[in-house]
Structure formats: C-alpha cells, structure tokens
Amino acid sequence: MNLDDTINSGQIFLWKKINSNWYGVNGKKILILRQDFDIKNNDIHEFFRFGDDFQRIKKELSKDKMLKKVMERFPGMRILRQDPFQCYISFIVSSNSNIPNIQTRLRKLSRSFGEKKKKYGQEFFLFPEPEKLANASVNDILKCGLGYRAKYVKKAAIAVNEGTINFSSLKKQSYLDARDDLCQVFGIGKKVADCILLFSLDKLEAVPLDRWVLRILQKYYSKEFKIKTKSITEKTYDELHDKIVDHFGEYAGYAQQFLFKNERESFEKKWLG
DNA sequence: ACCTGACCTCGTCT
DNA sequence: AAGACGAGGTCAG
Numbered sequence: 001m002n003l004d005d006t007i008n009s010g011q012i013f014l015w016k017k018i019n020s021n022w023y024g025v026n027g028k029k030i031l032i033l034r035q036d037f038d039i040k041n042n043d044i045h046e047f048f049r050f051g052d053d054f055q056r057i058k059k060e061l062s063k064d065k066m067l068k069k070v071m072e073r074f075p076g077m078r079i080l081r082q083d084p085f086q087c088y089i090s091f092i093v094s095s096n097s098n099i100p101n102i103q104t105r106l107r108k109l110s111r112s113f114g115e116k117k118k119k120y121g122q123e124f125f126l127f128p129e130p131e132k133l134a135n136a137s138v139n140d141i142l143k144c145g146l147g148y149r150a151k152y153v154k155k156a157a158i159a160v161n162e163g164t165i166n167f168s169s170l171k172k173q174s175y176l177d178a179r180d181d182l183c184q185v186f187g188i189g190k191k192v193a194d195c196i197l198l199f200s201l202d203k204l205e206a207v208p209l210d211r212w213v214l215r216i217l218q219k220y221y222s223k224e225f226k227i228k229t230k231s232i233t234e235k236t237y238d239e240l241h242d243k244i245v246d247h248f249g250e251y252a253g254y255a256q257q258f259l260f261k262n263e264r265e266s267f268e269k270k271w272l273g
Numbered sequence: 274a275c276c277t278g279a280c281c282t283c284g285t286c287t
Numbered sequence: 288a289a290g291a292c293g294a295g296g297t298c299a300g
Contacts, residue, residue: 010295095296101283102295147281152297189297210295232296235275260295269295270284279299286292 001048002076003035008271009077009261011199013090013103014110014127015272025110027083028126030119049081057251064248066220067255070262079257080199084167085160086127087200091192092152092185100270101145108144109133109153133157152187159185167201175203190237198253207244207256209237216259217244 007015007022015024022033029043037044045051062068082090089109094102113128113136133141134157141150159165165185170178178201182193191210197203207213209232217225217240225243229236248255264271 091295094294096280096294097282097296098284098294100294104283142281145282147283148279148297149281187297191296195295208295212295233275264295277300280297282294284292284294287290 001078002074003033003037005074005077005261006048006080009257010099010264010271011080011195011257012082013099013106013272014086017272023120023122023124025086025114025124025127027086029083030117030124030126032120047081048078054078057254060249060251061255061258064255067248067258070258074258074261074265077258077261079204079254081202082200083127084170084196084200085130088156088160088165088167088196089127089133089153091195091199092156092187093146093149094195095149095187095192098270100273103272105145105149109141109146112136112140112144130157130160134161149187155186156188170197171201175205178203179206190234191232198256204251204253205245207241207252209240209244212260212263213256216263220259221247 003022007024012024015022017023020034024031024033026047031043031047033044058071061071090102090106093105093109097105110125110127113132114125117124117126133153136154136157138150138154141153144150146153156165160167165181170181173181175197178197179190179193182188182196183190188196191208194206194208197206198208214227214232218227224247225240227236227240232240244255245252
C-alpha cells in the first residue's frame with residue numbers, strides 16, 4: 001500500500017501532509033499516518049480495506065491490458081472505506097468543482113460546524129454531525145463557499161438525520177437499489193451516488209462516470225465502449241456502466257480508480273494541498 | 274423519455 | 288490588475 005498515491009487519488013479531501021506524516025479526519029476520528037504505520041490497528045485496517053483480497057482484485061483487473069500497465073505504475077493505490085456521512089457530503093459538494101475547491105469547502109464546513117479537538121499536538125475539526133448540518137441555516141452553509149450546493153447539503157443532512165437515508169441499510173441493499181435510494185436525495189445524481197457507494201458503502205461495482213472517466217474511455221477504450229456523446233446523460237450513464245462492469249468485472253470500481261489516478265497524474269492535475 | 278442551459282464560487286490564466 | 292474561464296454534476300424546463 002502506498003500512502004501518497006492512495007490519499008492523492010481524489011477520493012478523500014480532508015487530509016494534509018506535514019513532513020512525512022499525513023493528518024486527516026474521517027468522521028469522528030482523527031488519523032495520523034505515515035508510510036510505515038501499524039497495520040494491526042483496527043481503524044487502519046478498516047479504513048484501508050485490508051480485508052479485501054487484493055491479490056485477487058489485481059488478478060481480475062490484470063486481464064485488461066491497459067489496467068495491468070496502470071496497476072504496475074501505481075501498485076500501492078487502494079480504495080478507502082470512508083465514513084459514510086462525510087463521504088456523502090463531500091461528493092455532494094464536489095459537483096462541478098475541482099479538488100482544491102472541494103477541499104476548501106469541506107475545511108470551512110468542518111471549521112464552522114464540526115467539533116474542535118486537539119490531538120498529536122495539533123488542532124483539528126471533526127466532520128460535522130448530520131444533526132448539526134440539518135439544523136444549520138442555508139445562509140451559514142453558504143458562507144463556506146458552497147454556492148448553489150448549500151441547499152443540497154442542508155436537505156441531504158436532514159435526510160440522514162430523519163432516517164430517510166440510513167447508511168447501514170444501504171450497505172445491505174443491492175448496488176442498484178442503494179443507488180436508486182441515494183438518487184432520491186436532492187443534489188445527488190448517479191455520479192455522486194456512485195462515489196458514495198464505492199468510497200464508503202462497500203459497493204465495488206460502483207463506477208463513478210465523470211468527465212475524466214469519459215475521456216479516458218474514449219481515449220483508451222474506443223473499441224470496447226463506443227461513446228458517441230461528449231457529456232453523460234441519464235441514459236448513457238446506465239448503458240455505459242453496464243458495459244464497464246461487463247468488461248472489468250465485479251471490481252470495476254477499482255478499475256475506475258486506477259484509470260482516474262493514472263490520467264490525472266499524466267496531466268499533472270492538482271491533489272491535496 | 275431525452276436534451277439543453279443555467280448554476281455558485283474559487284483557482285488560474287491572460 | 289480586472290476579467291474570463293472552467294472545474295470529478297444536477298436540476299428544471
């Protein structure tokens with residue numbers, strides 16, 4: 001497992017690197033990580049999905065030539081198991097934005113609505129509780145730079161606080177059922193739903209299809225997936241998703257993450273700062 | 274059922 | 288230095 005590659009792959013945002021240590025917040029937990037950390041720690045084991053049979057995942061995905069090459073370039077990149085509520089809000093806030101922007105918004109949200117804690121000689125803000133965001137005014141949320149997403153966040157937090165959205169239930173449901181439920185939330189479309197499912201609800205067949213993945217598929221997989229449109233519509237999303245899972249198999253979500261990481265690195269896009 | 278345009282805000286780039 | 292541009296989408300018409 002490679003810490004830098006894993007953290008800098010666009011799946012988590014509330015992390016910063018100081019010297020050779022990564023400091024981050026996952027829900028109510030503050031984590032400090034370095035490349036030689038203790039993997040026996042329970043939180044770490046859970047967070048990094050060490051329960052997954054990565055050898056098998058690697059073997060499955062290596063059937064695809066492109067992916068085999070990309071996995072050799074980033075052999076230590078993993079998908080993380082995030083705190084669901086933090087992940088849910090993070091990707092609602094991500095729409096039509098770039099990574100530095102998303103990171104700023106989440107930091108401001110945590111600072112305004114999260115509990116302050118001291119650990120490792122530093123000050124942290126935990127990720128806000130659903131109740132806190134549900135009861136916040138849209139105006140105060142707006143101050144965190146969310147723009148039109150402020151109202152999404154408020155409603156989404158209310159859904160969790162009321163129990164309309166229940167993460168442990170979603171985990172037990174099938175991928176498609178869980179996705180449909182998430183898409184009922186104002187501000188969540190299929191792409192955001194897939195991010196939440198893949199990064200926090202153990203649905204490894206979820207494949208977030210964004211502009212980048214679309215470009216990647218056009219560039220390297222024009223034979224496998226004939227993509228006509230420039231943007232993704234409701235319909236093309238499902239069609240494409242089916243083909244992708246057919247091609248990559250049950251760990252298609254991992255495939256997406258490797259391809260995304262690879263392409264962003266090639267274009268030297270920004271990660272966490 | 275599609276398809277198109279508007280949308281908040283903040284980095285960058287010019 | 289001010290203004291334009293685009294960024295890991297979603298909603299409404």
